[in-house]
Amino acid sequence: MDTSHNKSYLKQYRKSLRNKLTPAEAFLWNYLKKSQLEGRKFRRQHSIDNYIVDFFCFEESLAVELDGEIHNTQIEEDKLRDAYLLSKGIQVIRFENRFVFEHLEQVLDDIKSNFAT
Numbered sequence: 001m002d003t004s005h006n007k008s009y010l011k012q013y014r015k016s017l018r019n020k021l022t023p024a025e026a027f028l029w030n031y032l033k034k035s036q037l038e039g040r041k042f043r044r045q046h047s048i049d050n051y052i053v054d055f056f057c058f059e060e061s062l063a064v065e066l067d068g069e070i071h072n073t074q075i076e077e078d079k080l081r082d083a084y085l086l087s088k089g090i091q092v093i094r095f096e097n098r099f100v101f102e103h104l105e106q107v108l109d110d111i112k113s114n115f116a117t
Helices: 008-019 023-035 069-073 075-087 098-103 104-113
Strands: 043-048 052-058 064-069 093-095
Touching: 008 043, 008 052, 008 098, 023 043, 023 052, 023 064, 023 098, 052 075, 064 075, 064 098, 075 093, 093 098, 093 104, 098 104
Parallel strands: 064 093
Antiparallel strands: 043 052, 052 064
């Protein structure tokens, strides 16, 4: 595994985040876990260098981020983070929390549309 993934010093923080998923994260996880989405395996709260993404698929080098209210105040930080991850070959797609609840099928279709094959 690439040494930039799941750094040991973030292990407890990742575990804490997995144990405290937001309602939107928990809802979407029900559709991503156990390779349910076209056989792709997603991980929850996966770290890449110093960043922790909500969901990550190694096979597709795809990160899925769910944005709550806090993201309205950190737009520039999110842009920098997304650019950094893209420089590592990782595509990032973002959805607002409410959109996951209101338009689940579209969210799943958007995720699938980012699969290479």
